[in-house]
Amino acid sequence: MKSRIKRVLLRARYAAIGAAVGAAIGSVFSRNAASTGGAIGAMVGATVADTRDTATTFLEEATETDLNPLSDGDAEN
Template identity: 80%
Template sequence: MKSRIKHVLLRARYAAIGAAIGAAIGSVFSRNAASTGGAIGGLIGATVADTRDSASSFLDEAKEKEFSPLSEGDEEQH
């Protein structure tokens, strides 16, 4: 349950940041563009949060595994 709440809050934070950036960029052009930019930025922020979360969980899983070298003779020979 704790990890689910953490995931939801991370996604909300990224969506809010994306919406703020999108609205700021859109406001340069017009009021309607600011609204559209905020909506698109929120979607992008939520997508980035999901991608980052899945990538970090993949990296954590990879760090836990112990990888053996492909061959034992990889050392430099002089």
Template identity: 75%
Template structure:
């Protein structure tokens, strides 16, 4: 449950940042462009958050399969 909440909050944060950047760029042109830029920026931000989360998962799985699991339990046994 904690991981799910973390994922949702990360996605919301990236969407908010994307919306702010998109609206700022769009505001240079007009109000309508600011609104559209904010909406597109939010979608891009949410997509980036999902892609980053997926890429991180794949990288962690690849590291564990190639190098073995990284856990502190092995270092404490010595």
């Protein structure tokens, strides 16, 4: 449960940061562009958070597994 809450909060944080950046860039052009930029930025931020979480999980699993050599012990002979 703690892992799930942590993942949700990370996604919300990245979405908020993305929305802020998108709105700031869009506000240079117009009010409508700021709104659109905020929405697109939030979607990009949430996607980045999901991708980062997936990559982190993959790396953790890779480091936990025992990496065996490609040969079946031929190096010992």
